[in-house]
Amino acid sequence: MKQDKSISVLMFPWLGYGHISPFLELANKLSQRNFTIHLCSTQANLTPIREKQYSSSSIKLLELPLLTTNLPPHQHTANGLPPHLMDTLKQAFDSSTPQFTKILKTLKPDLLIYDFLQPWAPLAASQLNIPAVEFISSSSTMTAYMWHDLLKKPKGIEFPFSSTIYYRDYEMASIERSKEIIPVEKIEADKNRVGQSFVLSNHIVLIKRFNEIEGKYSNYITSLTGKKIVPVGFNLIKWLNTKDKRSTVFVSFGSEYFLSEEDLLEIAYGLESRKVNFIWPLRFAKEEVEIEEALPKGFVNRVGERGRVFKGWAPQAKILEHSSIGGFLSHCGWSSVMESMKYGIPIIAMPMHLDQPMNSRLIVEEVGMAVEVVRDGEGKLHWKEVADVINHVVVDEGGELVREKANRMKEIIRFKGDEEIDQVAKELEMLLNS
Structure with missing residues (x-):
């Protein structure tokens, strides 16, 4: 043919x-x-x-x-x-x-x-x-x-x-x-x-x-x-292989939370305005919702090859460990925070509820490996704030300290991980033998 x-x-x-x-x-x-x-x-x-x-x-x-x-x-x-x-x-x-x-x-x-x-x-x-x-x-x-x-x-x-x-x-x-x-x-x-x-x-x-x-x-x-x-x-990994080192943002809000229509649009506008590469698996409360109707009109075509947006699940750990990932836009669920630390990826923090705000304060204020997207006084998200934090964490020279601290956490976990598990095993053995 x-x-x-x-x-x-x-x-x-x-x-x-x-x-x-x-x-x-x-x-x-x-x-x-x-x-x-x-x-x-x-x-x-x-x-x-x-x-x-x-x-x-x-x-x-x-x-x-x-x-x-x-x-x-x-x-x-x-x-x-x-x-x-x-x-x-x-x-x-x-x-x-x-x-x-x-x-x-x-x-x-x-x-x-x-x-x-x-x-x-x-x-x-x-x-x-x-x-x-x-x-x-x-x-x-x-x-x-x-x-x-x-x-x-x-x-x-x-x-x-x-x-x-x-x-x-x-x-x-x-x-x-x-x-x-x-x-x-x-x-x-x-x-x-x-x-x-x-x-x-x-x-x-x-x-x-x-x-x-x-x-x-x-x-x-x-x-x-x-x-x-x-x-x-x-093939996500094949696509990531075409991107520069630390140039791509992974966007994920866990398996139990659905973005509101307003938040989804503000995030989309923020991603589009800053011209970073990104991977964004989307989940909807109703399965019949289509990506094209949820996102701003023409969004997928405008972002073209620098973005991958799809419905469903993505292999988070495999993505975070890839060298092209430079930031993780996350709800700050603790498992996601720990994975980000493990791979040395700075976090664009967007906490939603439950323990997530406390997790965000910890990694922003104490650890220093994250920057929070702060909502307005009424709890509303604004695309410019999303865009500015993404830019700071992934692109700007001013975000170098955040990136360094994320990498430092990776080194700490690498050297301390087995040591802490050994201590856990020891404590459990002592408990059972007491």
Whole structure:
């Protein structure tokens, strides 16, 4: 296929925001690389996407009608659907094969990218000589575990990564209890549809993963199935390798706190105005919120290659230890503070609640390895204050002392860490022997 010809792709996710969102993220990236994208879903899912004005000239939305009288149109989505109706939705989804085939015949895409629950979609594409590739939005780790469970566990072969990747006893007990409630035939049917969706993918499978931490699991999937695993997302470490030493800010507020709309915008404006590189994993209380609607309009395009913004989790320790990281914009949770000390990274402190304000005072006033972004008298954040503190900590000569003290903490921890653990062990032994 010629490079100057736009490649037409039909994307077909499962009917839940947790699946539609990664498909939209992939669609947005591909649309910037000479791909024309059509995304197919039910009206109940497409309406909120249209309201958010997510679609662009290269991303078109196509409705898949579900011809069922058992569910009203507003329930043609997995979002907020009562659990007892999920099987009804799956049945209606499976029954839409003729409508989906009609869409394929009309659109004639160069490629179908589909989800894990609809093996009938790649079969329909195959009958029309349209190649089809599965996109899995869960981790390579879980996918590797699943395929081992299907292919190797019945033969008594242990999962090769079981020392670190495993279910605890109570978690496994919960799984077994659920099997007692759900009919065996339903469990087997779901296993079959997931397995068939994978097997029917043409040569490769796309998986949303971090290459730097999940590579071995992808390799294991390939060894089990023969499918080449292609990572979707980006290699953060490879991107960091292109940045100058101490030039990049890591922005993270932990796993239990969601930024307010106001704070998020002020942080975004602050990052944009100071022209530093940054990595910013974003989390939202509602999973259907998209990055483009939460951030200032045009933000992602304006920051371009100097910023990486994405939904979800990031390998914090791996990022902080990289030589290009020059500052950590943090809520000052104690674990994050300790990790920053371990790697000698100065902190742009933005405490939120609980112990975080006290942690911030400690590292700012006593340790000297941080500078706090001070809010106004009403507790409001201002982008200029964010920008000025980032600049001071990462760029300005005036922040050299902060950077030196952060590096000093790294040296102290390196030399004292084992000594303190030895003392902990000694104290515990004395307690038990007293």
